[in-house]
Amino acid sequence: MKEPKPNQKDAYGLILEAIDRGVYRPGDRLVENELAERFGVSRTPIREALQRLETQSLLTRDGRSLIVASLDHNQMAELYSVRAELEGLAAQLAARHATDEEMRVLRDMMEEDRLLLDDPNALAQANRRFHRQIHLASHNRFLVQQLNLVHQSMALMATTSLAAEGRSTKALEEHDMIVKAIEARDEEKAREALKAHISKAFVTRLKLDAAKTSG
Template structure:
């Protein structure tokens, strides 16, 4: 079994502060550092075999991104999410990605659409191969989602969505770990791609909203009995009430 935080090898060509940041973030996103785990600067530096300065900088960045939090008498810990925070993240994600989908219909190039088709074909191949590890399928779906978002050609919107990437990666690892949900995601991504190719703004927006609401509901269904399944928050109204048919 791989250690939670293996030492950083000296041959890395990136600045050490970036390597430390990426190593810690990867451990958070992959669940090797779990909600409530206490992070002590000196201990992390010893594990990674680096000085404390790049560790301190990385922890500050991750705290600013909302992945860590400071608690009284505990110090810095991996953030756990309240019901309200999860609802907030999904609500904001729905609004931003629905806008990105509409803009992608308008702005995506034919080359980008061909690239999305290739990514979708790769997902199909991976899904059919029983040897594919869950991480491979997760990364393939992530690549498809990110390519769809980039196709909107609105850098500020892409940047805003990017700020939620860490939160959503933790949620997606729960939902895409379920075979039935993963099959639905594949079908939903295929439908969204067809809407983009057909330049159908209303359909692309509706399908994107439905996809994210499905992820929201699946998260609570799979996260465990301690997480209640609430009604959709106020911002998550039925798509038919939000999207006007042109």
């Protein structure tokens, strides 16, 4: 089924968003003509987008086909390590630079997310928006660029850690601690709270992967 093409989005953005939403999961094969039909764009920009995604290691070769890449244990550990440091810095800078309005948005987002506790996929999308808001509140464009790259790679994880039993509630409690630290302009506490949040998410994901492997 052809999907309507969102305004101001190129083929690269459309495919990346589809991977991020789980429309295409690790191991899925991406075919030019099928993508062109789905998104209502010509094959040339699709081809260019696939080449770009391959260069960024979001896609990999399986013979002559391109498939969505997957992360092995070491790659996932490396990604979470970098993410924790960059996210922690973003929270630290947000505590220093965030405007009153930006802090209000963070608080409102967190409160609204409580309504999504029974929907892990919707909460995962809301979680990305929440973290993105912290990135923007850091007021450091170069940090935001690097975090965008990290979060693109996060899309290669087939499941959300928020799907684990009890994780959603804990994650929102951690979000509350982060927002309180930012509101208090406590840079060190904000940094450590966000780093701890990422660490706990990583532990949860490792447990999910271990359970999947043993099953």
